[in-house]
Every structure is written in structure tokens, then in C-alpha cells.
Amino acid sequence: MFSNIKWLFFDIGSTLVDESRAYESRLRAVAEAANVTYESVYETAIRFYRENKKGDAETIKLLGVEKPKWRSEDEILYDDAEECLRKLSGQYNIGIIANQSLGAAKRLESFGILKYIKLVVASAEEGVAKPDRRIFELALDRAGCEPEQSVMIGDRIDNDIVPAKKLGMNTIWVKQGFGRYWNITSEEEKADYEVNSLTEICDVMGADTRRPF
Numbered sequence: 257m258f259s260n261i262k263w264l265f266f267d268i269g270s271t272l273v274d275e276s277r278a279y280e281s282r283l284r285a286v287a288e289a290a291n292v293t294y295e296s297v298y299e300t301a302i303r304f305y306r307e308n309k310k311g312d313a314e315t316i317k318l319l320g321v322e323k324p325k326w327r328s329e330d331e332i333l334y335d336d337a338e339e340c341l342r343k344l345s346g347q348y349n350i351g352i353i354a355n356q357s358l359g360a361a362k363r364l365e366s367f368g369i370l371k372y373i374k375l376v377v378a379s380a381e382e383g384v385a386k387p388d389r390r391i392f393e394l395a396l397d398r399a400g401c402e403p404e405q406s407v408m409i410g411d412r413i414d415n416d417i418v419p420a421k422k423l424g425m426n427t428i429w430v431k432q433g434f435g436r437y438w439n440i441t442s443e444e445e446k447a448d449y450e451v452n453s454l455t456e457i458c459d460v461m462g463a464d465t466r467r468p469f
Contacts, residue, residue, distance in 0.1 A: 280330075338367075351374060354377075358380045387419040388419070396423075
């Protein structure tokens, strides 16, 4: 278990927000445009993800079709996201470090979870995106937090775990979404903890799981 932690920084996509339906919509649109089956497109994408590549982007490139528009309306909150944040926010400051289009805070508010979050640092507003270390440094600076007093929590080894570790942040890999297919190939890719759900983070962080009266 970590010690002397003041801030927990979360990614958004495939960490707090389930993007499964949005990715399915994208891959079905790719299949239709390429005149192939959805199953073949999905299997190709998974193969690329297992090779530590961006599976949907590589599949689109392979099939030579236009990249379909992302359907943000298909995004939903993970079932345990709000409960996780409620518990953790009672003991830690909660922040966001995410690659997101404009309006990330407003979307978090629409999901009903912004009330647990003290700081939102998103790429579109800041003009810098993960894995660039500057977006992490910006978040830490605004939080007034040293790297070793923070934990980065995300689904992407390349975007979340590796750059955070290089800065001296603690790390938790949430094996959700396509990010769970990543194959660890070096020490720098190993998170301090691996979990399969947000609920497990409460155990790792020692969050009080008792409901208030």
C-alpha cells in the first residue's frame, strides 16, 4: 500500500468512463465502409492491441477507410465509478489528467461525478497531451503536490503509467477497455498495482468502505 499520498489522478476514457459502445460503433462503421464483417474488423483490432498498438487506428489504416466520427453519446459511466470516487474523495484529493476534447469538466458534471473532483487537466484546454510529461507536471503544479505524493490511475500503459513513473508518481493500471490487452515488455511499463476494476482501487488505497449513516 502507498504511504503519504495526497492526490489521486484519474484518466477518463476506459478508466472512469466505459467507451465500449463508442468503440463498437466506430468499428462497425469501419466494417461497413470497408465492406467486411464487424467480426473481422474487431479481431484485427484486438490483434493490433495485443501488439501494443492503437488497434482501431491501425485497423482503419490497414483497410484504407476514413476514420469514423467518435460517438461520445455512446459513452457511459462504469457502474462502480461514482461509488469509487465517493469513497476515495473522503480521504484523498481527486484530480483528472486526460486526453479529452473541449468540455471535459462539463461532461464529468453530466455524469454526476464532478462533485468529487477538485482539479481537471485535459489536453484540449491545455494544448498538451499525454504521454507528454508537461501535462502531468502542470497537474502536479496546480495541485501543489510532489510526484511521490500522488498516484496516476489509468488504463493505458503508454499514456498513463510510463510517463507518470518517469516523473516519480505512483501508478495503478486499471485493466479495462482495450488497454487491458497491453503486453508488459519492460520494467518501466510495470505499474505499482494492477486492478481489474475501480472497486479494487479502494482496497489498494485503503479507502473506508463503510457507508455514512
